[in-house]
Amino acid sequence: MTTPPPAGGSGAPGALDAHLRVERPGFTLDLELGAAAGEVVALLGPNGAGKSTALRALAGLLPLTAGHLRLDGQTLEDPATGLHTPAERRPVGVVFQDYLLFPHLSALDNVGFGLRCRGRSRKEARAEALPWLTRMGLEAHATARPGKLSGGQAQRVALARALAVQPRLLLLDEPLAALDARTRLDVRSQLRRHLAEFEAVAVLVTHDPLDAMVLADRLVVIEDGAEVQSGTPSEVARLPRTDYIARLVGLNLYQGVGTGHQVTLPDGVVLATAEAVSGPAFVAFPPSAVTLYRTRPESSARNVWELTVAGLDLHGDQVRADLTGPVPLAADLTPAAAAELDLSPGTPVWASVKATQTRAYPA
Structure with missing residues (x-):
């Protein structure tokens, strides 16, 4: 307790x-x-x-x-x-980033440390700590010191120590x-x-x-x-x-003012959207929704912009192109498509995004 x-x-x-x-x-x-x-x-x-x-x-x-x-x-x-x-x-129990296990104590005594601080005898603390090691699948490592544990094992000892109290x-x-x-x-x-x-x-x-x-x-x-x-x-x-969140989850994100099925960005660029919005609004779409061309496309897409390749990077099994221009964005394409377009930093390209592939919602 x-x-x-x-x-x-x-x-x-x-x-x-x-x-x-x-x-x-x-x-x-x-x-x-x-x-x-x-x-x-x-x-x-x-x-x-x-x-x-x-x-x-x-x-x-x-x-x-x-x-x-x-x-x-x-x-x-x-x-x-x-x-x-x-x-x-x-x-409160805390698991620190570097675990902060005591190097001179066994895994069992590390788990029992908080219990000792709360007045348990060494025998009592070990008796209460052992089930937590067992729960973590580490009962066979009870006598091992932290230096003998793998990173994953040390993390589980730290978690057991936090939960034991x-x-x-x-x-x-x-x-x-x-x-x-x-x-x-x-x-x-x-x-x-x-x-x-x-x-x-x-x-x-x-x-x-x-x-x-x-x-x-x-x-x-x-x-x-x-x-x-x-x-x-x-x-x-x-x-x-x-x-920040958009980058984390891999989306292109813009904020503007919505009027029906379009959102006007602060610099005047208009994005066509699938959803109708009114007032302050966000527009988001994934890099995979972007199609790139070397010349202006004859496409049904209502969102078409002339941009410039700022950089290229591998993103999983795709090539991610960072593009600058009226609507800075990230686009994903296959290595074969990138090679066919002969992309490199500074290359001018046309980008298109269908309105049906965007998501608009109130800001």
């Missing part, structure tokens, strides 16, 4: 209710965050967006300037009243970042299974969209210390609202 935090405040039992405001020189985090018991929320955003600041504030490692933090109906922090529950007294809030800071690509695939699947079985709140911090999409029930996208979009992974991927 964890040491109970001080009583006070109100909130939904089994839920996270937080308003995290942290002011630092040149940067302010101002984020409202709520989650139900059993929910996995991913904080996603570019470097410097405030993800790690939010995680440290939730953990109690960074005091709030204003706002509040409530968990299971208990107020853990309220700057207005001077309440700040120390990190070691919060019912039965936290009501589990924080995961880039939990897969230290793994190579092959190990990451396997561990991501295992982590998703363990999180699905976790009955309290889990908050995952990541800049990797695949980790967020696979592991989380809900995404909260942060830029410059504030939320810019939230929703299920499918909602965020389908209807991005910033260039």
